[in-house]
Amino acid sequence: GQNIDQPTEMTATEGAIVQINCTYQTSGFNGLFWYQQHAGEAPTFLSYNVLDGLEEKGRFSSFLSRSKGYSYLLLKELQMKDSASYLCAVRGLGNRDDKIIFGKGTRLHILP
Amino acid sequence: GAGVSQSPSNKVTEKGKDVELRCDPISGHTALYWYRQRLGQGLEFLIYFQGNSAPDKSGLPSDRFSAERTGESVSTLTIQRTQQEDSAVYLCASSSAEGAAKNIQYFGAGTRLSVL
Numbered sequence: 001g002q003n004i005d006q007p008t009e010m011t012a013t014e015g016a017i018v019q020i021n022c023t024y025q026t027s028g029f030n031g032l033f034w035y036q037q038h039a040g041e042a043p044t045f046l047s048y049n050v051l052d053g054l055e056e057k058g059r060f061s062s063f064l065s066r067s068k069g070y071s072y073l074l075l076k077e078l079q080m081k082d083s084a085s086y087l088c089a090v091r092g093l094g095n096r097d098d099k100i101i102f103g104k105g106t107r108l109h110i111l112p
Numbered sequence: 113g114a115g116v117s118q119s120p121s122n123k124v125t126e127k128g129k130d131v132e133l134r135c136d137p138i139s140g141h142t143a144l145y146w147y148r149q150r151l152g153q154g155l156e157f158l159i160y161f162q163g164n165s166a167p168d169k170s171g172l173p174s175d176r177f178s179a180e181r182t183g184e185s186v187s188t189l190t191i192q193r194t195q196q197e198d199s200a201v202y203l204c205a206s207s208s209a210e211g212a213a214k215n216i217q218y219f220g221a222g223t224r225l226s227v228l
Contacts, residue, residue, distance in 0.1 A: 042221050
């Protein structure tokens, strides 16, 4: 089975940096995803990590440590529009367990 | 179509009635997922179709829930004898099976189900 944990809520200030952590336990691992979901909207893809290390994409970066079952999403130069839920998701490994499972999401509040 | 299409966008039903939700994935996407999202909660996995393989139904919460997919096209999620606890947004996502694109799920706008 798969278990994914991330903080329920976080608050940060416009222009600052915030790090959202995600830990997971899976019987097999074949990639970790981060999605952004604004209230009332569908999730949209942010990043994908399958190897250890940092993936940078503009103001957003995602880090993975497979040995620790740990990832974080780093958001820099926060803007008010970054107020959203951030969902960590993991893909299992194998023909019968390669589905993608989501954590409960972290609601990020940005203060002016 | 250009994106994942779900219908209806909103559905209000009475307790005990059956409902059918439809998902039209992106053309050529072999993988299709259904998730349930209750208000303020995360995405709860329901079922996963991959090509012609048997679907992974491990997330369906009860035998009142079922889903079908015709080939690599439209999928329908059916909820029989709806209960108030079934009220949620039902999200469908599809992804390609090949290359880097297989790692990106594209979501529909969802069906908001309200059971009175």
